[in-house]
Amino acid sequence: MRSTPWFLYLIECSDGSVYTGIATDVAARYDKHASGAGARYTRSRKPVALLASFEVADRSSALRAEYWVKRLAPKEKRALAAGARTLESVLPPVPPEPPVEDEAA
Secondary structure, three states: OOOEEEEEEEEEEOOOEEEEEOOOHHHHHHHHEEEEEOOHHHOOOOOEEEEEEEEOOOHHHHHHHHHHHOOOOOHHHHHHHOOOOOHHHHOOHHHHOOOOOOOOO
């Protein structure tokens, strides 16, 4: 059974800043932000538009992506939203799994 997909999303705010968040239902989460029931950040900086959303594997991946994207400058977030950068390009590489030792050897 496939788990519920998670998304990282970017919202343009009224002050020109770019808010980064994660959700399983981006449209519903955007509506929460727009109604003032979302994050504290977007209560004072009203959402203007959803810039982009990116599907990620699971909640853990969404949290990891959010951590790194929040550290980008607004210009870099806009480049990501515009497709000039990929989400993978802003994340650190995941170290490969160590090889499994063959016990029969």
